Amino acid sequence: MPSDRPVTPSTLSIKDLPWQIVWNKDKCTLCGSCTAVCPVNAIELGVFRKRTIKPFVDISKKSTSEFEIFYGIRQKTDPSYGCIGCAMCSMVCPNDAVIPAKSDEAAKMNLHIDRGGQPRRRGGRRNSHDSVLDQIKFIRISMLTDPALDAGRHEFELKTLLGRVLSPEENMKFIREHGWIPPVREIYPLIIGGMSFGALSPNMWEGLQMGVAYLNEELGMPVRMCTGEGGCPPRLLRSRFLKYVILQIASGYFGWDEIIHAIPEMKADPCAIEIKYGQGAKPGDGGLLMWYKVNKLIAAIRGVPSGVSLPSPPTHQTQYSIEESVAKMIQSMYMAWGFRVPVYPKISASSTSLAVLNNLTRNPYAGGLLIDGEDGGTGAAYNVSMNHMGHPIASNLRDCYQNLVKLGHQNEIPLFAGGGIGKNGNIAANAAALIMLGASGVVVGKYIMQAAAGCLGSESDRCNICNIGLCPKGITSQDPRLYRRLNIEDVAQRVVDVFLSFDTELKKIIAPLGRSTSLPIGMSDALGINDADAARRLDIKYVV
Amino acid sequence: MCRLFAITSKDPLSPMTAINALDVMREGHDGSGVGLFLRDLGGPFEEMKDAPILSGIFTDDGLKRLDIFMMDMGFMTKYKLSIKVPKDPPKGVPKRDIYLIRAYEYPEEWDGWTDEERYARLLEIRLTLRDMGQEKNDMIVFSFWPDVIMLKEIGDPLSVANHLKLERNELKARIIMAQGRQNTNYAINLYACHPFFLEGFSTMTNGENTAFIPIKEYLSSRGFQGYQGYQSDSEVFTHILHYTLKTLGLDLESYKHVITPLQDKALEEHPDGQFLKSLKHTCRRLIIDGPNCVIGSMSDHRLFMVQDRKKLRPGVVGGKPGVFAFSSEICGLDSAIPDRDKSKDFQPMHLDTAIVESDRQEVKICRQTDRLPLQL
Numbered sequence: 001m002p003s004d005r006p007v008t009p010s011t012l013s014i015k016d017l018p019w020q021i022v023w024n025k026d027k028c029t030l031c032g033s034c035t036a037v038c039p040v041n042a043i044e045l046g047v048f049r050k051r052t053i054k055p056f057v058d059i060s061k062k063s064t065s066e067f068e069i070f071y072g073i074r075q076k077t078d079p080s081y082g083c084i085g086c087a088m089c090s091m092v093c094p095n096d097a098v099i100p101a102k103s104d105e106a107a108k109m110n111l112h113i114d115r116g117g118q119p120r121r122r123g124g125r126r127n128s129h130d131s132v133l134d135q136i137k138f139i140r141i142s143m144l145t146d147p148a149l150d151a152g153r154h155e156f157e158l159k160t161l162l163g164r165v166l167s168p169e170e171n172m173k174f175i176r177e178h179g180w181i182p183p184v185r186e187i188y189p190l191i192i193g194g195m196s197f198g199a200l201s202p203n204m205w206e207g208l209q210m211g212v213a214y215l216n217e218e219l220g221m222p223v224r225m226c227t228g229e230g231g232c233p234p235r236l237l238r239s240r241f242l243k244y245v246i247l248q249i250a251s252g253y254f255g256w257d258e259i260i261h262a263i264p265e266m267k268a269d270p271c272a273i274e275i276k277y278g279q280g281a282k283p284g285d286g287g288l289l290m291w292y293k294v295n296k297l298i299a300a301i302r303g304v305p306s307g308v309s310l311p312s313p314p315t316h317q318t319q320y321s322i323e324e325s326v327a328k329m330i331q332s333m334y335m336a337w338g339f340r341v342p343v344y345p346k347i348s349a350s351s352t353s354l355a356v357l358n359n360l361t362r363n364p365y366a367g368g369l370l371i372d373g374e375d376g377g378t379g380a381a382y383n384v385s386m387n388h389m390g391h392p393i394a395s396n397l398r399d400c401y402q403n404l405v406k407l408g409h410q411n412e413i414p415l416f417a418g419g420g421i422g423k424n425g426n427i428a429a430n431a432a433a434l435i436m437l438g439a440s441g442v443v444v445g446k447y448i449m450q451a452a453a454g455c456l457g458s459e460s461d462r463c464n465i466c467n468i469g470l471c472p473k474g475i476t477s478q479d480p481r482l483y484r485r486l487n488i489e490d491v492a493q494r495v496v497d498v499f500l501s502f503d504t505e506l507k508k509i510i511a512p513l514g515r516s517t518s519l520p521i522g523m524s525d526a527l528g529i530n531d532a533d534a535a536r537r538l539d540i541k542y543v544v
Numbered sequence: 545m546c547r548l549f550a551i552t553s554k555d556p557l558s559p560m561t562a563i564n565a566l567d568v569m570r571e572g573h574d575g576s577g578v579g580l581f582l583r584d585l586g587g588p589f590e591e592m593k594d595a596p597i598l599s600g601i602f603t604d605d606g607l608k609r610l611d612i613f614m615m616d617m618g619f620m621t622k623y624k625l626s627i628k629v630p631k632d633p634p635k636g637v638p639k640r641d642i643y644l645i646r647a648y649e650y651p652e653e654w655d656g657w658t659d660e661e662r663y664a665r666l667l668e669i670r671l672t673l674r675d676m677g678q679e680k681n682d683m684i685v686f687s688f689w690p691d692v693i694m695l696k697e698i699g700d701p702l703s704v705a706n707h708l709k710l711e712r713n714e715l716k717a718r719i720i721m722a723q724g725r726q727n728t729n730y731a732i733n734l735y736a737c738h739p740f741f742l743e744g745f746s747t748m749t750n751g752e753n754t755a756f757i758p759i760k761e762y763l764s765s766r767g768f769q770g771y772q773g774y775q776s777d778s779e780v781f782t783h784i785l786h787y788t789l790k791t792l793g794l795d796l797e798s799y800k801h802v803i804t805p806l807q808d809k810a811l812e813e814h815p816d817g818q819f820l821k822s823l824k825h826t827c828r829r830l831i832i833d834g835p836n837c838v839i840g841s842m843s844d845h846r847l848f849m850v851q852d853r854k855k856l857r858p859g860v861v862g863g864k865p866g867v868f869a870f871s872s873e874i875c876g877l878d879s880a881i882p883d884r885d886k887s888k889d890f891q892p893m894h895l896d897t898a899i900v901e902s903d904r905q906e907v908k909i910c911r912q913t914d915r916l917p918l919q920l
């Protein structure tokens with residue numbers, strides 16, 4: 001390396017990087033495991049030269065200096081190879097000789113990752129710790145007239161409805177007149193949100209499906225998982241397990257050819273069809289499956305050439321307005337399955353959510369509304385979309401629920417909420433809070449990735465390279481060398497663990513509130529928050 | 545916890561029967577209030593079954609306002625039972641001017657009206673009076689309905705009853721419901737005192753309804769003006785009963801399926817499973833979730849008791865042909881009907897609705913797993 005290294009505007013020092021590799025020369029055995037495992041090649045074997053001066057006490061003799069060459073780990077400062085803090089290197093190091101450390105100041109690298117004029121794209125999370133949901137407390141614990149229920153012993157019915165629920169008046173009329181009653185599914189209120197086959201590795205996908213099947217068939221928990229846009233493996237489409245799956249269709253129509261062709265051979269109806277208009281992590285923006293991940297299999301299932309980036313347009317000519325889609329798309333989806341499968345749209349939480357909802361209430365076919373808040377999303381998008389677009393879920397959901405209450409249609413269009421549930425690990429508390437604010441159920445993706453597969457991403461911009469197919473854990477990679485790391489059975493086992501523990505926690509929350517036989521949807525009198533503005537906004541109690 | 549007592553008898557009884565039963569169950573409530581509901585009246589009211597009876601508490605000014613209001617509408621007083629009370633009420637009982645029970649003659653222009661039209665108007669008038677009273681704090685109106693008297697007051701049931709001299713001859717009924725204790729979850733308010741009444745349906749409840757807010761929000765949005773008030777979390781039980789029978793056109797046996805539907809496994813085996821499942825879906829917002837024992841009276845003079853899903857509240861039915869009572873505790877039953885066959889006492893469990901028909905001959909137990917009598 002020349003002594004006069006050129007220093008250009010984009011020359012970064014290690015200090016400028018968000019993560020710095022702390023390497024201990026004394027412990028390192030130079031096995032090379034860390035450099036081999038690093039997904040972004042942030043570290044490499046380096047050759048270092050060290051000069052040691054040997055002074056002599058005897059002044060008649062001349063001091064000497066010696067040059068020593070040694071090998072070690074060198075961290076690259078090129079933004080394309082910036083360490084992402086995943087700590088895979090630490091995990092594989094036999095001697096704990098290497099660990100990534102978060103920089104103690106704001107990283108300058110952020111200013112230089114737009115090489116070639118391409119703004120930063122990354123895997124989905126908003127990278128913000130704060131969460132209103134975490135601040136909410138459950139305050140209506142009855143002690144006077146109501147013996148607390150025992151979460152461990154009482155019978156519970158923690159199911160929710162997905163599908164258009166007629167008002168009792170209409171329902172009775174339809175029963176008497178033998179009219180069409182829209183299909184309704186009774187499902188578990190925690191749904192695994194849309195993470196597409198393509199975004200996730202085949203092992204991850206299979207692990208999730210296996211876990212879901214086990215929960216349904218062995219444990220009797222009607223857990224459902226959404227496919228995300230990108231289709232569904234043909235074998236699953238033709239299997240009886242399809243009933244645990246919500247098929248998503250989005251503006252890119254990826255994978256729908258495959259699904260439509262499989263309809264005549266389907267042994268079971270899917271649980272529901274989700275039409276994606278927007279996603280919380282990138283409202284107004286489409287999905288983005290980058291070319292790194294479009295291998296032959298993915299290309300085949302999606303019906304596209306391999307090796308090309310697949311941006312799903314935010315809207316599409318056939319879906320250019322919600323009215324239009326409600327009229328056309330929802331109905332044609334109903335028709336495809338003989339009016340036996342609920343169809344509902346998913347939108348990003350935004351200030352126009354209410355408009356969508358109002359429109360849906362007038363459509364007898366809309367089977368629900370999934371609202372995805374800004375903290376949601378697992379897929380790839382532009383950094384700016386993820387960090388700065390969208391609406392937090394709590395107030396958005398609350399507005400929608402209260403609007404339905406005003407119209408007397410609450411829970412007729414079940415509202416599902418996603419986005420930021422469990423981002424700090426409190427999944428059951430967050431879910432319960434949203435349910436009491438008016439959600440019929442909640443949708444989680446990220447928490448499941450983190451809990452079931454050990455995703456390394458965090459709310460402090462760790463890892464987040466899900467978009468480039470180099471996922472160090474093999475969760476969001478289509479490269480067999482990487483996804484082989486992920487054991488399918490282990491993922492399934494973790495999914496089951498997550499749901500079982502969630503179930504216990506949810507019961508621990510709602511039992512002391514005196515609820516057990518129906519989900520406490522809209523039980524807002526149980527909620528309090530230590531923030532007067534939030535309390536007013538959400539129409540819950542202000543408690544300090 | 546509250547204590548409930550209800551009795552249905554072929555001979556008119558004094559409300560003291562119920563008050564005494566509450567009194568023997570005194571350990572079970574704190575004596576903070578009492579509510580009384582009388583129907584199928586005896587005494588002077590026997591002769592005027594169709595005349596609407598207004599019951600409430602008035603100040604002197606309130607009474608004047610009432611008279612003007614009613615006269616303007618063309619109502620004529622047909623009979624009135626004025627309860628003059630001693631100047632100093634017993635400890636814990638507020639000082640009131642007048643407790644009013646007054647039967648009216650319908651205005652002439654109502655003559656051609658159908659019952660439906662009359663009833664709707666009676667409800668409207670009661671609500672208007674209630675609002676007027678709340679505005680100036682001079683009237684509390686409990687009911688305005690033919691053949692129905694309601695009384696509520698704060699204080700120990702027995703002292704209130706003695707204070708009001710309820711053992712008087714004019715006050716007799718074949719159906720009596722009584723509850724001891726004021727509402728405790730929210731502020732003390734006479735309207736929060738059980739039983740509740742709406743268009744011929746009345747219920748009282750022992751327990752707490754944790755699903756109150758969502759149910760209240762739902763009922764209030766039904767666009768029926770009678771669904772209002774909600775000073776107590778159990779008021780919704782009356783309204784759900786009204787909704788089930790009036791709006792949905794179902795029968796009393798379906799009430800339990802609305803408030804405490806069967807779990808899915810049981811529904812699959814039920815002869816009316818398909819219908820009940822759709823009822824469960826569509827009426828899901830009306831599912832109660834607290835520990836509740838509900839006792840109710842229907843316009844056709846049936847009396848019933850249902851238990852919550854977990855059966856966490858006491859409740860027993862017993863009696864003999866001609867007279868049956870529903871009580872929180874057996875000692876209440878013993879006090880009212882000591883000479884019944886006690887081996888036939890029945891404590892409804894989580895699937896049961898106990899019904900005594902208007903002929904008062906037997907207790908009919910309707911289990912939720914049975915086929916529904918009303919087939920659509």
Ligand code: SF4
Nearest residue numbers: 038083084086087089
């Ligand atoms: S933390 Fe991850 S990205 Fe950073 S050097 Fe280690 S393996 Fe590479």
Ligand code: SF4
Nearest residue numbers: 455456457463466471
């Ligand atoms: S571990 Fe994989 S899935 Fe998790 S943030 Fe990193 S790249 Fe994305």
